[in-house]
Amino acid sequence: xxxxxxxxxxxxxxxxxxxxxxxxxxxxxxxxxxxxxxxxxxxxxxxxxxxxxxxxxxxxxxxxxxxxxxxxxxxxxxxxxxxxxxxxxxxxxxxxxxxxxxxxxxxxxxxxxxxxxxxxxxxxxxxxxxxxxxxxxxxxxxxxxxxxxxxxxxxxxxxxxxxxxxxxxxxxxxxxxxxxxxxxxxxxxxxxxxxxxxxxxxxxxxxxxxxxxxxxxxxxxxxxxxxxxxxxxxxxxxxxxxxxxxxxxxxxxxxxxxxxxxxxxxxxxxxxxxxxxxxxxxxxxxxxxxxx
Amino acid sequence: xxxxxxxxxxxxxxxxxxxxxxxxxxxxxxxxxxxxxxxxxxxxxxxxxxxxxxxxxxxxxxxxxxxxxxxxxxxxxxxxxxxxxxxxxxxxxxxxxxxxxxxxxxxxxxxxxxxxxxxxxxxxxxxxxxxxxxxxxxxxxxxxxxxxxxxxxxxxxxx
Numbered sequence: 001x002x003x004x005x006x007x008x009x010x011x012x013x014x015x016x017x018x019x020x021x022x023x024x025x026x027x028x029x030x031x032x033x034x035x036x037x038x039x040x041x042x043x044x045x046x047x048x049x050x051x052x053x054x055x056x057x058x059x060x061x062x063x064x065x066x067x068x069x070x071x072x073x074x075x076x077x078x079x080x081x082x083x084x085x086x087x088x089x090x091x092x093x094x095x096x097x098x099x100x101x102x103x104x105x106x107x108x109x110x111x112x113x114x115x116x117x118x119x120x121x122x123x124x125x126x127x128x129x130x131x132x133x134x135x136x137x138x139x140x141x142x143x144x145x146x147x148x149x150x151x152x153x154x155x156x157x158x159x160x161x162x163x164x165x166x167x168x169x170x171x172x173x174x175x176x177x178x179x180x181x182x183x184x185x186x187x188x189x190x191x192x193x194x195x196x197x198x199x200x201x202x203x204x205x206x207x208x209x210x211x212x213x214x215x216x217x218x219x220x221x222x223x224x225x226x227x228x229x230x231x232x233x234x235x236x237x238x239x240x241x242x243x244x245x246x247x248x249x250x251x252x253x254x255x256x257x258x259x260x261x262x263x264x265x266x267x268x269x270x271x272x273x274x275x276x277x278x279x280x281x282x283x284x285x286x287x288x289x290x291x292x
Numbered sequence: 293x294x295x296x297x298x299x300x301x302x303x304x305x306x307x308x309x310x311x312x313x314x315x316x317x318x319x320x321x322x323x324x325x326x327x328x329x330x331x332x333x334x335x336x337x338x339x340x341x342x343x344x345x346x347x348x349x350x351x352x353x354x355x356x357x358x359x360x361x362x363x364x365x366x367x368x369x370x371x372x373x374x375x376x377x378x379x380x381x382x383x384x385x386x387x388x389x390x391x392x393x394x395x396x397x398x399x400x401x402x403x404x405x406x407x408x409x410x411x412x413x414x415x416x417x418x419x420x421x422x423x424x425x426x427x428x429x430x431x432x433x434x435x436x437x438x439x440x441x442x443x444x445x446x447x448x449x450x451x
Binding site: 003004005006008032034035036039040042043044049051052054056078080103104105106107109110192193 | 294296312313314316335336337338340343346349350351352354355356357359360362403406407421422423424425426
């Protein structure tokens with residue numbers, strides 16, 4: 001049963017119909033965005049025949065809307081295109097720097113934030129950044145769109161909440177208001193082209209006195225899925241995000257992490273580094289917010 | 293298994309081909325269209341030897357399906373030289389001995405052209421980061437960076 005096939009639907013309803021038709025025929029389907037993970041996996045760990053459903057021609061998945069209250073980022077927009085958008089970079093610096101860290105110039109030209117999330121790697125760089133900025137997944141589903149917070153999307157290593165007849169259209173992100181900003185940092189042994197040993201995304205809001213009134217912290221590559229660290233956010237809120245608050249947030253991240261030892265780093269090392277990354281990312285987010 | 297008909301543009305020429313749905317653009321270029329200037333290094337997007345431009349944007353042709361070329365404008369290494377001879381980048385790679393075995397060279401030339409099209413006056417750090425997705429195991433990169441800097445200068449004089 002099955003063979004390779006390729007479909008390029010032009011809108012959500014066509015895409016849903018294609019997924020349903022293939023499922024009814026007993027064919028395996030795979031959504032294709034930038035393809036930078038899919039093609040590598042197809043040549044190595046998973047050569048199974050399937051029907052590719054290309055999301056890049058789905059109109060709704062290419063929308064980028066920067067509204068006063070909310071931003072919509074289509075799942076099919078290449079990272080390089082997002083990073084060239086200076087307005088978006090100013091509003092969501094943490095998210096854009098997380099996607100810009102992934103791969104080479106060549107990869108940036110194809111890879112998407114939507115694809116990074118759907119690949120659902122524990123080390124996906126955009127995932128803690130998406131969680132920190134409060135992004136919500138808009139999922140096309142046979143019964144109509146449904147929404148899932150990014151922190152609830154990934155269910156394990158390489159797995160997520162999408163069924164075979166659903167796909168990710170894009171993200172709704174609340175537009176940061178007032179003195180609000182974000183940052184994402186990861187550690188890799190090289191300067192470029194590597195997979196995170198640990199990563200931390202921080203988004204926070206300051207009042208006019210410089211006191212943190214809201215914060216969200218997420219860490220990656222230190223557990224099967226990216227984690228929300230509520231204790232780290234609590235450590236920042238109500239403070240001037242000073243050294244003591246940063247140290248407390250770092251400790252909370254180190255405690256929350258449950259990493260593994262592999263070729264990229266040991267458990268002890270990752271616990272330590274993820275705290276350092278949280279501390280530095282929070283400092284960057286604080287300085288960015290203060291400058292607004 | 294049924295082949296897919298694809299209409300595309302390669303180096304300004306309208307091109308049609310049939311390919312398997314899972315064939316990479318790199319395989320189509322090299323094996324079906326006999327355009328062997330684009331090289332296969334790793335086939336996993338790590339080395340950049342297969343770099344081409346898709347609607348002016350630098351990509352690895354090993355990480356793109358041939359069917360995804362439908363309706364786009366492709367530029368390969370074969371389209372870089374003008375009718376009057378080598379592109380300045382190609383000339384400067386020769387002058388600076390920026391190639392030894394040569395397998396990575398088409399990818400570097402295409403990637404460097406994409407950079408200079410976007411940023412005609414890149415500093416060394418910009419060049420090195422832009423070309424981080426192109427691996428060379430012979431030159432040690434310095435000669436490549438010098439060639440790109442020299443080409444940028446020459447293109448600036450020509451402009």
